[in-house]
Amino acid sequence: MFIGLGLGLGMLPAIAADGNAPPIAARRLSGDTWPAQPQAYPLNLVPQPSGEFGSAAGWSAHAGLTIDTAAGLARWNGTSTGQQSFQIAMAQPAVAGRDYSFAASVPRRAAGQASMGFGTPGAVTAGGVLAAARSRVGRVRATGASLSARFLINAGADLDLDHLRVYDTTALMGKILRIFAGIKQSNGNGAEATPTPFNFFTPEPRAIMIPMAANPTFGAEIDENGHGRPMIACDPMPHQTPNSGGGPGGAFCKKVCEGLSDDEVMVFLCSAWAGGAMLDGGVWDRDAGGAAIVAMEREVDYLLGIGAPGSNVAHVGVCQGEGDRGLDKAPRHRQKLARTITELRAKWGDFPVTIMEIGGADNSPGSITDLMIQEQKKLASNSGDPAALPFCEYIPRRLNAGFRPDGTHYDQTEQEIRGEQEGASALRLNYGAERPTGFALSDAAIAPFGVTITEQWAEALSFVFQGSDPRRRIAWPILPAGTRVRCKVATSGALYFRLSVGDGLGPSGTVDLVPMMNAGNHEIDVIIPPYTTSTHMGFLITTLGTQVRVSDWKVDLPQGL
Structure with missing residues (x-):
């Protein structure tokens, strides 16, 4: 850890404390050199994109509940008549005695409350209730080999849930x-x-x-x-x-x-x-x-x-x-x-x-x-x-x-x-120095054409592009003008970040939001400009075989939306 x-602490000159003690050697983290690639993310036990509500797959159905996959939200409309246990199977069972971290957000709440935690066996709640529009991380110690993560929603709840993530803190x-x-x-x-x-x-x-x-x-x-x-x-x-x-x-x-x-x-x-x-x-x-x-x-x-x-x-x-x-x-x-x-x-x-x-x-x-x-x-x-x-x-x-x-x-x-x-x-x-430019992406997975990033995907996404078409794309949903988009990108080859008409493959109707990015590490922070057609989408576009990692994805809609 x-x-x-x-x-x-500052680096140069190495002036001694009180003018007489010798300089102190700098600490090292991962050795004497920067790691070759970014630290991997730990396993999220809740499958994505279901955990971001980009898909309804795996979630149990309930009265008064709609999973809005376009918005990435689970929405309760206030008509539920009793407590609901809203569950999804985890990638692996919990281990009794280990500590886990749960993360969730309630972006909208008119009534009711939710709590997060493990389902059966060994059902337990993590860190109290979500009774206001806010985000939360909670800790829970597993009491049994729970197979699912859950939200408990009380009767009459009228609220939205943004995501659910579970990590093994003990590990x-x-x-x-x-x-x-x-x-x-x-x-x-x-x-x-x-x-x-x-x-x-x-x-x-x-x-x-x-x-x-x-x-x-x-x-x-x-x-x-x-x-x-x-x-x-x-x-x-x-x-x-x-x-x-x-x-x-x-x-x-x-x-x-x-x-x-x-x-x-x-x-x-x-x-x-x-x-x-x-x-x-x-x-x-x-x-x-x-x-x-x-x-x-x-x-x-x-x-x-x-x-x-x-x-x-x-x-x-x-x-x-x-x-x-x-x-x-x-x-x-x-x-x-x-x-x-x-x-x-x-x-x-x-x-x-x-x-x-x-x-x-x-x-x-x-x-x-x-x-x-x-x-x-x-x-x-x-x-x-x-x-x-x-x-x-x-x-x-x-x-x-x-x-x-x-x-x-x-x-x-x-x-x-x-x-x-x-x-x-x-x-x-x-x-003792800044990070060198460029690093390997050894854990990249094969990406099908048109993989869509939703604004809820804040963890690192990593792809190798393949297919018959010479250009590959990662898409994000239609966003209104004035939206701020921020992310970090590492790429092994040339990469474009643009607005594009239709399928994004033709040169007409494209607007590059940043200059072409060469191989290396980049930070994107752009405001979506005005455009006249709803067919505009945002794309990261690159060529066959390019490895791309997208991380720290943040989307801030204009005020009032």
């Missing part, structure tokens, strides 16, 4: 743990008020999230010994604290997983503190036994104790300090933060650190926010300051960064960007 903390925790921890407040944990629905919710089953506080509304649990119960991560994170959600954590997990091998797993430790200070007895004051730092250390020590051989602390992220702003406080905060990192490194090894810029929309020169920013910047390895730490990076905010109306917290759109930035920093520090 890969354990990550919320501190930041993931049996890998080498790469632990990512954090010294983070609300701008590192997310300040979106629950129950804000996140319409771009995406499970990230390659990463484990461990909560540091119970949040029953979103499935976060603490065990009888005070440790967080592992569950798969998601983007955005709705579990981080009882009074907040969202934040950069989900995007951070997705980015880090790009740099891991199949024998290791990212373990993201969710801090549970919104607010607090590192100085004068605050929750991050290690000298005073602050609750946040004590809880974080305790959890990391526990994970290192149970992890497979080779498990380590891979990264600590820092986004903390708003509560320590002030003319006299900012320098003391920087000194305390540097000492805390040095002491933790002496305990856990020489993990890299990334410091993300604190919040506060007013960071004008001389402001209390700017004073803290300037002090924290000194810790970056390339700062040239005597206070610099080895292998520590500082990530400043973007120009015109987006903020919530409170002027203190970054908005969720900005947080997604910040999470990717932190993840890229963590990988760069661990490997």
Whole structure:
């Protein structure tokens, strides 16, 4: 497993901490070089596309239920007269005593509720009920060899279900743990008020999230010994604290997983503190036994104790300090933060650190926010300051960064960007360089003509194209103008991403949404332009034998739709 903390390390120059200690060698994840191809996704026990409701195959029928395969939704219309157990056979039976993660979304709810879990034998519910329009990940321990996954729907339920996914958490925790921890407040944990629905919710089953506080509304649990119960991560994170959600954590997990091998797993430790200070007895004051730092250390020590051989602390992220702003406080905060990192490194090894810029929309020169920013910047390895730490990076905010109306917290759109930035920093520090361009796609499967991607398919899809026609396509459904489409693509040959009339095979009526992509890795982020005919479809078009992987598929419809 890969354990990550919320501190930041920079690469050059390798200036010693306190000006005299020798530089610390960077940690490595999958060895000294980047893995040859992306980490594989774990087995989803619910068959796709049925699990995304792109097909009704395998699901039990009920009164008042329609499976809308075009929209990828299971819809209840409020006419059911009793509780319904809506079940589908799993790819393999559950194993009694093992922990599993369930993920589902309710994008619409007028009445009623649903709960997810295992069917018989050993029926059990995962993490309470879905009683609002929101997304959820829940943990459940199998009590028997359950053969199916299920939703329980109560009488009169009038709601939609978006997907159901089930993963073996125990199997993931049996890998080498790469632990990512954090010294983070609300701008590192997310300040979106629950129950804000996140319409771009995406499970990230390659990463484990461990909560540091119970949040029953979103499935976060603490065990009888005070440790967080592992569950798969998601983007955005709705579990981080009882009074907040969202934040950069989900995007951070997705980015880090790009740099891991199949024998290791990212373990993201969710801090549970919104607010607090590192100085004068605050929750991050290690000298005073602050609750946040004590809880974080305790959890990391526990994970290192149970992890497979080779498990380590891979990264600590820092986004903390708003509560320590002030003319006299900012320098003391920087000194305390540097000492805390040095002491933790002496305990856990020489993990890299990334410091993300604190919040506060007013960071004008001389402001209390700017004073803290300037002090924290000194810790970056390339700062040239005597206070610099080895292998520590500082990530400043973007120009015109987006903020919530409170002027203190970054908005969720900005947080997604910040999470990717932190993840890229963590990988760069661990490997000592950026990812090389291009990688193999050894697990690609044969794709028939016209495979359709639905907006619910967020897990990696991988294809080798075959057939008699010289061009092959992956299609996505008709989408209105103004729709934002995002995905990551790896291709072994030339690839087009376009709008196209009819079957998409002719040159007439095509509009390339991005320039032709050559072999390598690409990120797509486009807005569908206006068009005049409903026969337009979106296609990834390439040639025979090309290997293509599509991942992190997100579709955001225009507001009002």
